[in-house]
Amino acid sequence: MTSNTAGGPSRRERMRAETIAEIKASARSQLLQHGPSGISLRAIARDVGVTAAALYRYFDSLDALLMELCCDLYDELIAETRKAMDASPPEAHLERMKAWIWAFREWAVTNRREFELMISFPEDHNAMAMCARAGEAAGLPFDPITAKSMEHAQLCGGELAKFYEETSSQGGGIPPVQLPELSPGLTAELRDRCALFVVGETVPLAWIFSFVSGWVRVFGLVVMEAFGNLPVQEHVDEFYKSQILMMMHDFGIEG
Amino acid sequence: MTSNTAGGPSRRERMRAETIAEIKASARSQLLQHGPSGISLRAIARDVGVTAAALYRYFDSLDALLMELCCDLYDELIAETRKAMDASPPEAHLERMKAWIWAFREWAVTNRREFELMISFPEDHNAMAMCARAGEAAGLPFDPITAKSMEHAQLCGGELAKFYEETSSQGGGIPPVQLPELSPGLTAELRDRCALFVVGETVPLAWIFSFVSGWVRVFGLVVMEAFGNLPVQEHVDEFYKSQILMMMHDFGIEG
DNA sequence: TATTAAAGTGAACACCGTTAGCTAACTAAT
DNA sequence: ATTAGTTAGCTAACGGTGTTCACTTTAATA
Numbered sequence: 001m002t003s004n005t006a007g008g009p010s011r012r013e014r015m016r017a018e019t020i021a022e023i024k025a026s027a028r029s030q031l032l033q034h035g036p037s038g039i040s041l042r043a044i045a046r047d048v049g050v051t052a053a054a055l056y057r058y059f060d061s062l063d064a065l066l067m068e069l070c071c072d073l074y075d076e077l078i079a080e081t082r083k084a085m086d087a088s089p090p091e092a093h094l095e096r097m098k099a100w101i102w103a104f105r106e107w108a109v110t111n112r113r114e115f116e117l118m119i120s121f122p123e124d125h126n127a128m129a130m131c132a133r134a135g136e137a138a139g140l141p142f143d144p145i146t147a148k149s150m151e152h153a154q155l156c157g158g159e160l161a162k163f164y165e166e167t168s169s170q171g172g173g174i175p176p177v178q179l180p181e182l183s184p185g186l187t188a189e190l191r192d193r194c195a196l197f198v199v200g201e202t203v204p205l206a207w208i209f210s211f212v213s214g215w216v217r218v219f220g221l222v223v224m225e226a227f228g229n230l231p232v233q234e235h236v237d238e239f240y241k242s243q244i245l246m247m248m249h250d251f252g253i254e255g
Numbered sequence: 256m257t258s259n260t261a262g263g264p265s266r267r268e269r270m271r272a273e274t275i276a277e278i279k280a281s282a283r284s285q286l287l288q289h290g291p292s293g294i295s296l297r298a299i300a301r302d303v304g305v306t307a308a309a310l311y312r313y314f315d316s317l318d319a320l321l322m323e324l325c326c327d328l329y330d331e332l333i334a335e336t337r338k339a340m341d342a343s344p345p346e347a348h349l350e351r352m353k354a355w356i357w358a359f360r361e362w363a364v365t366n367r368r369e370f371e372l373m374i375s376f377p378e379d380h381n382a383m384a385m386c387a388r389a390g391e392a393a394g395l396p397f398d399p400i401t402a403k404s405m406e407h408a409q410l411c412g413g414e415l416a417k418f419y420e421e422t423s424s425q426g427g428g429i430p431p432v433q434l435p436e437l438s439p440g441l442t443a444e445l446r447d448r449c450a451l452f453v454v455g456e457t458v459p460l461a462w463i464f465s466f467v468s469g470w471v472r473v474f475g476l477v478v479m480e481a482f483g484n485l486p487v488q489e490h491v492d493e494f495y496k497s498q499i500l501m502m503m504h505d506f507g508i509e510g
Numbered sequence: 511t512a513t514t515a516a517a518g519t520g521a522a523c524a525c526c527g528t529t530a531g532c533t534a535a536c537t538a539a540t
Numbered sequence: 541a542t543t544a545g546t547t548a549g550c551t552a553a554c555g556g557t558g559t560t561c562a563c564t565t566t567a568a569t570a
């Protein structure tokens with residue numbers, strides 16, 4: 001009757017997916033209310049209307065559930081960021097990069113607890129080891145959460161690469177203000193590491209360096225704000241804008 | 256016999272202090288081994304050789320214990336940083352500020368889990384509320400942990416103020432490279448907030464702005480490295496040095 | 511319809527933080 | 541020196557947690 005002639009997901013699979021979604025939704029609701037450490041497997045079970053033991057049909061452990069939730073949150077952040085970027089046309093690389101920063105901040109601040117879970121996860125518990133093992137099993141070089149984080153950074157890095165391509169092809173390109181002397185070792189590592197972020201082509205070292213510097217700065221801003229450590233607390237928007245301006249200055253762009 | 260004629264701490268008080276130290280040491284050892292969420296009150300009790308209930312003679316709750324531990328860790332960080340700064344003479348403000356950054360990083364990286372506890376604390380659990388209440392009770396405007404964090408930042412901010420004093424008194428002072436236009440509101444807030452950090456006198460707005468920017472950058476660097484998110488992972492020392500160079504450039508200093 | 515795999519249950523285990531009431535030990539004052 | 545009061549420690553218990561195991565129900569399949 002319910003045979004799978006259409007090739008689509010069977011009734012059971014649909015049910016299962018629905019239950020999983022329900023579980024995750026409950027977990028997130030608890031995350032919102034009580035923070036990362038306040039998520040209780042038994043409370044989730046109570047919420048979903050099922051025994052605690054039943055959840056083990058869906059997740060190997062609470063940590064595994066949290067990890068999946070964490071990945072979902074990254075997906076949400078990435079989707080949100082991408083949407084914000086796409087509000088500007090594909091050629092407006094600068095605007096799209098600004099949108100990336102802005103969306104990142106917006107999401108992290110309006111979803112503080114989720115963000116807290118995301119950044120505290122990679123090394124919390126023994127989860128890192130678990131992550132790493134899962135990653136290796138799938139043939140990936142990184143644990144899934146680090147991978148997601150890089151996917152997120154790549155949204156901005158790729159845009160930078162495209163921006164370089166265009167500016168360099170139509171008139172010399174913009175020389176960055178200043179690049180300190182770097183050893184061949186660091187130079188190589190920057191290129192290697194950022195081949196993953198800045199997926200693009202032969203962007204010059206100065207750009208890569210400025211990109212990494214900017215990435216660190218934005219990370220600092222967002223984490224500080226989300227964790228309540230930002231010195232500025234009233235005119236945060238303007239402060240961000242001024243920081244963006246300064247970073248653009250590093251790329252030799254006056255905005 | 257054991258009367259307190261000398262005015263010093265009584266035998267009981269000494270014993271008590273010793274026990275408290277033992278408890279904290281055990282807590283820290285567990286922090287080191289199992290991370291912030293792996294600290295168990297009962298395990299501490301077992302370790303110290305006492306019943307779990309007995310610990311409540313020393314701390315109101317596990318959270319209270321963690322908070323005190325957190326403050327101790329800040330004290331350790333501050334002491335270490337101060338020591339590193341004092342390796343340079345009092346006039347070498349630039350060197351002392353570099354030492355501040357370097358010591359901060361060093362401590363955070365060699366005490367990752369402690370650092371993790373420290374930055375995840377201010378908002379974790381309901382501890383923030385507890386902190387705030389404790390702070391208000393003591394008449395302080397901030398919770399003790401935020402206060403410690405600011406004391407730490409002040410080590411660097413104060414040095415910057417002294418540096419400005421000297422350079423401005425002996426020949427015009429160094430103009431920072433660039434300061435974006437800031438609204439009166441943000442200007443005022445920067446001055447207000449940083450009156451706490453940069454305890455000093457009439458340092459110009461551009462310096463305050465650059466200081467806050469630098470503070471954000473260093474925070475980003477340290478957090479990323481401690482949490483394993485720093486893009487650079489092999490030539491970290493050199494990367495830090497290059498970042499410091501760039502920040503000095505913001506102050507108009509080539510070095 | 512009989513078979514088989516999945517989903518769910520209930521009880522148990524070993525932990526956890528916290529509280530209440532009691533006992534022994536030590537301090538301080540009479 | 542005796543007494544009163546404080547402090548540190550104990551045991552026992554309560555309600556909570558994650559996790560496992562054996563068992564039953566449910567639903568899809570052959």
